[in-house]
Amino acid sequence: MNTAEVLADAFERIQESVHGAVEGLSEEALSTRLDGGANSIAWLVWHLSRIQDDHVAGAAGLEQVWITGGWADRFGLPFPEGETGYGQNSKQVTQVRVGADLLLGYFDAVHEQTAGFVRGLDDAALDRVVDETWSPPVTLGVRLVSVIADDLQHAGQVAFVRGALARR
Template sequence: MNSADLLTDAFTRVRETVHSAVEGFSRADLHTRLDEDANSIGWLVWHLTRVQDDHVSDAAGVEQVWFAEDWASRFDLPFAKEATGYGHGSADVASVRAGSALLLGYHDAVHERTLAFVRGLDDGALDRVVDEAWSPPVSLGVRLISVISDDLQHAGQAAFVRGALERR
């Protein structure tokens, strides 16, 4: 197994967890919150997908799927189109009210773009610096692992919320 295969497998695990958390749930289920300040499945999936789209597109030097395929207009959210969910408060979380087809459509489009990028990488590419705003500067390999880690945490949270809702 090489680096491209490993990254492909990791991002595919994110996709599988996202689908398990979302499929078969109604719009109301996707936006139910365990308490008034908790994140919903819908917000968690939107957020993890936005972060993946933002970070991978930046590293690849391409336009985000969010803009290139006009997902921003499809979601029609009441905050800046560039938002990824960082710093969102309770009201922002409540305003992400997409259905499963929209959430999974966007996630799958980002997943496919991500796989197209990582499948073309060799081990040497992972050392390329993609963000000099940090000390030390962030390499492509570190950025991709960061995205995978963040995505899996949020996908796991979405799966937890689903489990809690199904036990109600």
């Protein structure tokens, strides 16, 4: 297995986890929060998709599909177009209320752009600095691992919430 294949496999595992936790749920279930401070499935999937879209597009020199694909308009959220969900409060979490088809449509569009990008990478590409605002500067490899780790963590949270809702 080469670099591109390992990265593509990691992102495919995220896609499988997200689909497994979202498919078949109603908008009501997707928006349910286990308590007043918890994130909903809809918010978690929107957020992990936005982070992947923002971070990978930036590192790849691509436009975010959130904007170019018209997803911001379709979601109609009351946030600035560049919002990713990072640091949002409880009220803002509640405002992400969408159906599974829209949520998975956006996630899959982000996944497709990400997969297309990582399939073309080689080992040398991972050493390219993509963010000099950090010390040390962030390389492409570090950025992609960070996105994978963040997405897997949130995908696990989504699966947990779905399981908790099923036991109610």
